[in-house]
Amino acid sequence: MKRRNPLGCLILSIVTLGIYALIWYVVTKNEMNRRGANIPTAWLIIIPIANIYWMWMYCVGVETVTKGAMSAPLAFLLLFFLGVIGLAIIQSSLNKVPRKVKKKATEVAPEQPAEKAEE
Numbered sequence: 168m169k170r171r172n173p174l175g176c177l178i179l180s181i182v183t184l185g186i187y188a189l190i191w192y193v194v195t196k197n198e199m200n201r202r203g204a205n206i207p208t209a210w211l212i213i214i215p216i217a218n219i220y221w222m223w224m225y226c227v228g229v230e231t232v233t234k235g236a237m238s239a240p241l242a243f244l245l246l247f248f249l250g251v252i253g254l255a256i257i258q259s260s261l262n263k264v265p266r267k268v269k270k271k272a273t274e275v276a277p278e279q280p281a282e283k284a285e286e
Contacts, residue, residue, distance in 0.1 A: 168198045168232070170262050173255040180251040188251055195261065196225060202264075204228030222246055233260050 171191075179187040193209045200206055206228040211221035226242035237260040245253030 168195070168202070168261055168264050168266065170266075171258050173259045173262070176258050177251055177255040180254060185251075188254055191254065191258075192225065195258075196228070199228040199232045202232050202267075204231045219247075229257055229260065232264055236260060236263065 196206045206224050211217045226239040229237050229242045230239040242257055245256050
């Protein structure tokens with residue numbers, strides 16, 4: 168997952184009047200889904216009542232990706248009651264997730280010299 172400055176996320180969310188927070192949700196949702204979370208489409212954010220369900224599923228994804236370091240109920244309470252402050256705290260937890268290790272290219276054995284034809 169990409170590392171982001173939690174304070175930067177907080178300030179950008181406030182300065183852009185929440186637009187950055189929406190973008191952050193979508194981008195981090197995609198990153199978490201690539202790591203095995205099952206978060207539904209972000210279009211649910213704009214639908215009343217469905218956005219609470221989406222936020223819960225997002226928090227379950229946070230718990231999955233952080234392997235329990237940030238629990239889903241805690242993440243939900245942070246986002247629901249603290250808004251962008253909770254966003255910054257969750258970003259701090261996501262920063263602790265190890266980056267995906269790139270696989271080394273398998274070494275190919277050098278080709279055997281062609282057998283010489285018998286004379």
